Amino acid sequence: MTLPSKLSIAALSLSFLSPVSALAVEKTVTSQYVDTSAYLTSEADIEAWYQLTRSLNQNFDAICGDTFCEGEYSNIESLRFRCSVNDQTGQLGQCVWVFAASNEEVDPATGAVTVDAQTWSCQVPLAPSTTIQQLLTALAGTAPLYATLPNTQTTIYEGLGDCL
Template sequence: MPRPSLLRATASIVGLLLSAVLSPARSDPGLRPGSYVEVSAYLQSDDAYEAWLMLRHQLSRNFDAICGDTFCEGDFSNIQSLRYVCSVHRVSGRIGSCAWSFAASEESVARRSGRISAQTPAWLCLSPLVPGTTIEGLLDALQGDEPLHAALPGSSRTLFDGLVDCL
């Protein structure tokens, strides 16, 4: 019969192993630095790559459709969506993070000299993803014509919610 201390130690080791397997990639101590890639380098099938490209296209379209009534009403009326990008752990497929970059400008003309100056802010808006989200889960959840307003995997939040927090 094993001793109680040996059983506790075994249970602790099993618990640690399970938490490492089930924990999100970004807090997994077993993942070495350098094990993340940009999503397009991770995707293996043509279908998955096409889904990623379509998602990025639809997000840009969705943002353009709502910009004038939301984020583009303030100081910067010409906010442009630049790129949506995700980092993916190359073995597990878990997302490290996703971010959407934006830029805008506000130009002014000096009356006396005719010189043009501009303010050119840029934003990097992190997506409010639940830890442990996989790229496959994200692509599945955001299929269709309105990914900006679709619930993110394991959450009631959307990418639009993330933009409200950022822009």
Template sequence: MATPRSMRFSGRLAAAACGAILLASTLQIAAAAAKPAYAGPYVDASAYIHGEDQINAWYGMTWQLKRDFDDICGDTFCEGEYTNTEALRFSCSVHRTSGRIGMCLWVFAASDERIEPSTGKVVAQTQAWHCRTPLAPGTTLEELLAAVQGRSPLYAPLPGGRGSIFDGLVDCL
């Protein structure tokens, strides 16, 4: 027959074992959640770029694209139904080993707000666009960055003679 002292020891041992099992299962779940669902060959351009020159070229291009768009917005794309149009993010998928671009996409959001005079309610119409950049197949990120370097990237001719990023916007917005 077990004594009260041995029952306390076995109770503590059982509690410690349960705690260890719970901790181990929690760690396994956390480790599984930290892994990407699928580690494919394409990554975001910001994860692909390396070295100070490429980093500066990529972020300089994306910053200048937004400025270029803001400069022309009022005279082109921002007239009409949606007068409040914002350039959101310019993204490219890049093959992690070859550097070839899978696709570049520039996302825009717009709204038009009006006041309901009888209620004071603000009514907003919203719209979003996903504008694909007209890149030639096989274009590398290095080729894209070289093509727009030192220029206004919105209007720079893209590698492969497919126009400019602006041309892609004309077809999209």
């Protein structure tokens, strides 16, 4: 066997391997859910998200004493509003608003303080296939707690009534 024929055989065997190695390298793109802060990239969208969370906190603080904070827990605090977003489609998986509160009692005989701590994870009543862009648009402004959620007849405030 001459050198050119050995090279031809080597080249031929490599050509058979090329499609196999190309298949091995090919990746399948699968979608996954990420936190909203990891999904949003434009400065305007990021600012809209932060404004939404600030406004929700302000809206809740303004009504807490007259509504949700009248019962056993008078110090309910908003901890975080968080949403999951499909990284390929922008559709929301779920949004939750987490709250915490406590009730403390002092034992007059011993001075011991007994703490009853409570947390709530309130799911936002989103319509199926709602996107983060639809949510940001619908809840823009100073009163997102009372704004109608996209493709629904309800608000975040009404959803909290079922949770807190």
